[in-house]
Amino acid sequence: MADTRPGAMSRIIRWIDYRLPFIQALNHELNEYPTPRNLNYWWNFGSLSGIMLVVMIATGVFLAMQYTPSSEAAFDSVERIMRDVNYGWLVRYAHSSGASMFFAIVYIHLFRGLYYGSYKQPREFLWILGVIILILMIATAFMGYVLPWGQMSYWAATVITNLFSAIPLIGQNIVTFLWGGFTVGDPTLHRFYALHYLLPFIIVAVVGLHLIALHRFGSNNPLGIDTKRPQDTIPFHPYYTIKDLFGLAVFLLIYAYFVFYAPNSLLAADNYIPANPMQTPNHIVPEWYLLPYYAILRAVPNKLLGVIMAFGSIFLLFIVPWLDTSPVRSARFRPVYKWVFWLLVIDVIALGWVGANPPEGLVVTVGQIATLYYFVHFLILFPVIGKLERPKPLPASIATAVLQTGGARLGGAGAPLAKS
Amino acid sequence: MRKPVLAALALLLLALTPPPASAEETPSPPHQQWSFEGIFGTYDRAAAQRGFQVYKEVCSACHPVKHLYFRDLADLGYSEDEVKAIASTYQVTNEQPNDQGQMFQRPARPSDPIPGPFPNDQAARAANNGALPPDLSMIVKARDGGPDYVFGILTGYKDPPAGFNLLTGMNYNEYFPGHQIAMPPPLADNAVTYADGTSATVPQMAHDVVTFLAWAAEPNLEPRHRTGFKVVLFLIVTAGVFYAAKRKIWAAVH
Numbered sequence: 001m002a003d004t005r006p007g008a009m010s011r012i013i014r015w016i017d018y019r020l021p022f023i024q025a026l027n028h029e030l031n032e033y034p035t036p037r038n039l040n041y042w043w044n045f046g047s048l049s050g051i052m053l054v055v056m057i058a059t060g061v062f063l064a065m066q067y068t069p070s071s072e073a074a075f076d077s078v079e080r081i082m083r084d085v086n087y088g089w090l091v092r093y094a095h096s097s098g099a100s101m102f103f104a105i106v107y108i109h110l111f112r113g114l115y116y117g118s119y120k121q122p123r124e125f126l127w128i129l130g131v132i133i134l135i136l137m138i139a140t141a142f143m144g145y146v147l148p149w150g151q152m153s154y155w156a157a158t159v160i161t162n163l164f165s166a167i168p169l170i171g172q173n174i175v176t177f178l179w180g181g182f183t184v185g186d187p188t189l190h191r192f193y194a195l196h197y198l199l200p201f202i203i204v205a206v207v208g209l210h211l212i213a214l215h216r217f218g219s220n221n222p223l224g225i226d227t228k229r230p231q232d233t234i235p236f237h238p239y240y241t242i243k244d245l246f247g248l249a250v251f252l253l254i255y256a257y258f259v260f261y262a263p264n265s266l267l268a269a270d271n272y273i274p275a276n277p278m279q280t281p282n283h284i285v286p287e288w289y290l291l292p293y294y295a296i297l298r299a300v301p302n303k304l305l306g307v308i309m310a311f312g313s314i315f316l317l318f319i320v321p322w323l324d325t326s327p328v329r330s331a332r333f334r335p336v337y338k339w340v341f342w343l344l345v346i347d348v349i350a351l352g353w354v355g356a357n358p359p360e361g362l363v364v365t366v367g368q369i370a371t372l373y374y375f376v377h378f379l380i381l382f383p384v385i386g387k388l389e390r391p392k393p394l395p396a397s398i399a400t401a402v403l404q405t406g407g408a409r410l411g412g413a414g415a416p417l418a419k420s
Numbered sequence: 421m422r423k424p425v426l427a428a429l430a431l432l433l434l435a436l437t438p439p440p441a442s443a444e445e446t447p448s449p450p451h452q453q454w455s456f457e458g459i460f461g462t463y464d465r466a467a468a469q470r471g472f473q474v475y476k477e478v479c480s481a482c483h484p485v486k487h488l489y490f491r492d493l494a495d496l497g498y499s500e501d502e503v504k505a506i507a508s509t510y511q512v513t514n515e516q517p518n519d520q521g522q523m524f525q526r527p528a529r530p531s532d533p534i535p536g537p538f539p540n541d542q543a544a545r546a547a548n549n550g551a552l553p554p555d556l557s558m559i560v561k562a563r564d565g566g567p568d569y570v571f572g573i574l575t576g577y578k579d580p581p582a583g584f585n586l587l588t589g590m591n592y593n594e595y596f597p598g599h600q601i602a603m604p605p606p607l608a609d610n611a612v613t614y615a616d617g618t619s620a621t622v623p624q625m626a627h628d629v630v631t632f633l634a635w636a637a638e639p640n641l642e643p644r645h646r647t648g649f650k651v652v653l654f655l656i657v658t659a660g661v662f663y664a665a666k667r668k669i670w671a672a673v674h
Contacts, residue, residue: 253652
């Protein structure tokens with residue numbers, strides 16, 4: 001391992017670092033940063049989502065160089081990128097499939113937090129910042145989906161912006177204000193483009209805060225207990241840099257499969273038809289990552305209530321740290337919550353299925369039950385289980401727990417840790 | 421947490437399958453063999469050239485291919501001179517007026533888009549009983565079912581079942597949603613004469629023209645497949661190297 005103590009730095013770097021302690025900060029936060037030694041592969045998804053954010057911004061900037069945000073030219077300019085711009089097809093498919101990958105990673109990241117109680121004291125603010133990132137991502141993805149100005153773009157924009165018309169009294173005025181006109185049109189596309197370019201950088205800023213909050217107390221871990229002694233942690237580099245890199249390579253394989261071999265499997269065929277305000281598609285369906293919210297929206301017969309519940313299903317996440325009354329973080333030691341967690345996973349997948357299908361017959365019933373369960377899960381089961389459940393005994397420390405499972409090979413483990 | 425993960429994955433797969441279609445709904449067209457399927461898929465050049473002939477002699481009477489340029493045809497194996505020759509059989513309006521300020525017609529060049537049959541949508545509707553023949557340059561991507569669907573439409577014309585209320589001017593098609601399609605059966609046996617001697621049956625022509633249209637919709641499929649193969653190989657090796665490094669680095673801590 002290279003010696004990265006300040007004393008070993010070259011004189012120039014030392015000169016700069018004395019005035020701008022940037023290298024020192026990087027060293028502190030990315031190199032020697034003490035990390036629980038027992039993180040499993042579910043902890044890869046945090047760094048993966050950060051990398052995806054960079055990929056989306058990078059591909060997005062190149063797309064923006066060729067894209068024309070007017071209702072007359074948008075559709076054709078996307079096709080020009082696909083056909084005539086060098087590697088335009090690659091950049092566009094990397095961006096369009098990348099959105100799906102980004103959401104898949106972030107959802108896994110979110111559910112990991114729910115399973116291991118990563119939102120609990122003292123990481124409440126870390127969690128809240130994560131929910132803010134999710135909301136910003138949804139807004140960004142929605143506006144990005146409108147930009148190709150295909151049929152689904154146009155009608156998704158119409159349906160989603162119309163949700164605001166459910167607001168009593170001023171609803172219709174708000175919608176007109178959002179559109180910049182009396183229908184979704186050229187001004188709508190222009191402003192969505194501007195915002196679609198702006199929001200990712202706001203996400204970057206919130207991610208920065210998310211990281212500051214994370215590094216305040218360090219990562220949670222699968223045992224959900226605090227790191228107490230130096231033996232509980234290992235330096236981030238090289239242990240987690242290499243683990244994250246391996247995870248990244250595996251993830252990129254999946255990503256590459258979609259970009260190169262199934263780029264249109266995640267896109268609606270209708271979006272290759274130019275936007276036509278005179279013709280509504282048979283089924284207006286959002287992208288897969290928004291289907292559960294869409295299902296909740298449609299599960300309620302009343303429009304205003306449906307809108308409130310769809311938005312509420314996300315805003316509910318803000319108060320999760322206070323809804324969960326259990327003193328134990330990790331579901332590993334929570335015999336009841338462990339199973340209820342998987343019920344929520346099944347519930348959200350069911351909502352996704354409901355959102356993807358036309359609301360008839362069984363789909364409606366499943367949608368209403370799944371919506372009800374979603375809110376019961378957070379508002380009732382979370383506080384009640386926390387109170388009634390008898391958690392299993394927690395291990396004394398991370399190091400002892402790892403010792404028990406790791407066996408005799410741990411003899412030499414203390415050596416690299418003694419330094420920190 | 422492994423078992424529940426598998427269960428959740430299985431559920432996810434289940435969720436991705438659409439609910440069974442009821443009997444009265446449109447049947448999904450049967451799957452055909454396409455040269456461009458799979459990770460090594462390429463466009464069958466001979467089929468695509470025959471398909472271009474079918475498009476040119478049959479489909480182009482009503483349907484444009486707005487996003488195709490004559491120069492794109494070089495991709496299908498036509499030489500530069502052949503592309504020029506094909507282009508010069510079309511008349512297009514020059515983008516700029518001449519020195520007298522008059523717009524003028526000239527033979528098309530490879531750099532021109534392939535002109536459509538109608539100057540605008542209204543003219544297209546007026547000539548087609550009010551129906552608008554869709555642009556075909558993206559049709560294979562723009563319909564669920566892709567090439568199989570387009571093939572199904574081209575070969576799915578039938579006599580309507582007894583009691584079916586077919587509107588005047590409409591045609592019965594097994595695979596069209598609602599079965600009422602404004603397009604009359606476009607293909608008949610020997611509608612074109614293939615230069616390579618291939619027998620021009622309706623399924624043969626349909627298969628050829630769908631190959632051409634699939635290329636028109638996704639002209640970069642071949643470089644995509646080739647690049648993808650290299651990228652995946654590279655990533656498999658990289659993942660292996662990282663995994664070995666991870667095992668070695670972590671050996672002391674586990």
